[in-house]
Amino acid sequence: MPERKGPSRKGQPTLSRQAWADAALDALAERGVAAVAVEPLAAALGVTKGSFYWHFRTREDLLAAALERWHERETEEVIAALQRLDDPAVRLRRLFDIAFRDAVGGGAEAALLAATDSPVVAAAVRQVTTRRLAYLAELFTDLGVAPGAAEHAGLLAYTSYVGFFTLQRAEPAAVPRGPALDRYLDDLLAMLSAAAGARPSPAHPRQRGV
Amino acid sequence: MPERKGPSRKGQPTLSRQAWADAALDALAERGVAAVAVEPLAAALGVTKGSFYWHFRTREDLLAAALERWHERETEEVIAALQRLDDPAVRLRRLFDIAFRDAVGGGAEAALLAATDSPVVAAAVRQVTTRRLAYLAELFTDLGVAPGAAEHAGLLAYTSYVGFFTLQRAEPAAVPRGPALDRYLDDLLAMLSAAAGARPSPAHPRQRGV
DNA sequence: ACCTGAACACCGTTCAAGT
DNA sequence: ACCTGAACACCGTTCAAGT
Numbered sequence: 001m002p003e004r005k006g007p008s009r010k011g012q013p014t015l016s017r018q019a020w021a022d023a024a025l026d027a028l029a030e031r032g033v034a035a036v037a038v039e040p041l042a043a044a045l046g047v048t049k050g051s052f053y054w055h056f057r058t059r060e061d062l063l064a065a066a067l068e069r070w071h072e073r074e075t076e077e078v079i080a081a082l083q084r085l086d087d088p089a090v091r092l093r094r095l096f097d098i099a100f101r102d103a104v105g106g107g108a109e110a111a112l113l114a115a116t117d118s119p120v121v122a123a124a125v126r127q128v129t130t131r132r133l134a135y136l137a138e139l140f141t142d143l144g145v146a147p148g149a150a151e152h153a154g155l156l157a158y159t160s161y162v163g164f165f166t167l168q169r170a171e172p173a174a175v176p177r178g179p180a181l182d183r184y185l186d187d188l189l190a191m192l193s194a195a196a197g198a199r200p201s202p203a204h205p206r207q208r209g210v
Numbered sequence: 211m212p213e214r215k216g217p218s219r220k221g222q223p224t225l226s227r228q229a230w231a232d233a234a235l236d237a238l239a240e241r242g243v244a245a246v247a248v249e250p251l252a253a254a255l256g257v258t259k260g261s262f263y264w265h266f267r268t269r270e271d272l273l274a275a276a277l278e279r280w281h282e283r284e285t286e287e288v289i290a291a292l293q294r295l296d297d298p299a300v301r302l303r304r305l306f307d308i309a310f311r312d313a314v315g316g317g318a319e320a321a322l323l324a325a326t327d328s329p330v331v332a333a334a335v336r337q338v339t340t341r342r343l344a345y346l347a348e349l350f351t352d353l354g355v356a357p358g359a360a361e362h363a364g365l366l367a368y369t370s371y372v373g374f375f376t377l378q379r380a381e382p383a384a385v386p387r388g389p390a391l392d393r394y395l396d397d398l399l400a401m402l403s404a405a406a407g408a409r410p411s412p413a414h415p416r417q418r419g420v
Numbered sequence: 421a422c423c424t425g426a427a428c429a430c431c432g433t434t435c436a437a438g439t
Numbered sequence: 440a441c442c443t444g445a446a447c448a449c450c451g452t453t454c455a456a457g458t
Contacts (some may be wrong), residue, residue, distance in 0.1 A: 101302030114324030117242030159373030191401035
């Protein structure tokens, strides 16, 4: 995949596949999957839509390229950064900070996770989801949690995260900020630790019935 | 709003606004927001797309009507049914069963909650979200939880729910079923009760640090 | 009152032709 | 190697005309 070949016509550098994919991912994060449209994107990039088809076979292809970029940026790079931290407890806390405070994905997440009507999007989302759940389970295992309980806790953590940023998009006013967010994360971590420590099968004692 | 006016041409009953809205909601639940398309819907209903514009001003209008139906079915009717139960603890458990087991919304939920690029969808989602969070807070208050903690617990419950069905759509294989689901809901309820019982402000004792 | 049919704009896709 | 420009299909929207 050539990165860029140097200027060609009228001083404009020739467009690369990557430039299209990046523009597509930006549009997607800001205005949703429908905004990944060839003609408007071409206009924004200053070329005709015909030229698009030299780089990509279809619009779906462009989406797939943008999605690949998303996977790399918001999953692989985050995991790689976490793995540079020695203490798994620190890794978990850092992950929560990244996920809940820094709001990974900058808007692409919510747009993507539910746009599973598109087969390309569905495939990318499945991959990312599997990868993240596996990493979370690994993280809890590193903390000393038994495999089954670790998977369970990872699931709980991930659904909370997905729900959180979805809510943030749907109704930002309802999402905790500042000290309320601290308490929220505190409780979540505590809940997770309780769930992770629970024995797999029989009913376990609880502090108060709800 | 007239329901139906009796047959008109060729034995076909005249189409009502409601028939269009229902068809739109079905398409939306099954194939996403993009599937709410005038021409295909008209074809399916056996009329020309021109006729659509007698009932609705725009496609957005149709979406809004479908959304109103969604709000009624998946929020107001559910709440009304719950309120017929006396014991708030039973209400909460029943709500969890409906939400996590019977998968409210039959697919529309995930498609909608993240399709906030459309202003009509965004508005409907905001309304439904606010209503549901308010009801959850009320439910926890009825259980004897203090107002602040009740809101907090409701938020935790709702984000878990949203994350759960999003995951169900994204990667069904990762979602617990059978006894694993029982344990999941058990833990969730216990976590919620712990969070609800926590004092609002200062650091509270936890069973084990994570 | 409710629908048809033709028209037009917008965007995805193709392709011959340009540089 | 990379792009233009014209063409066509599909869907949203309008509107005059039908029953």
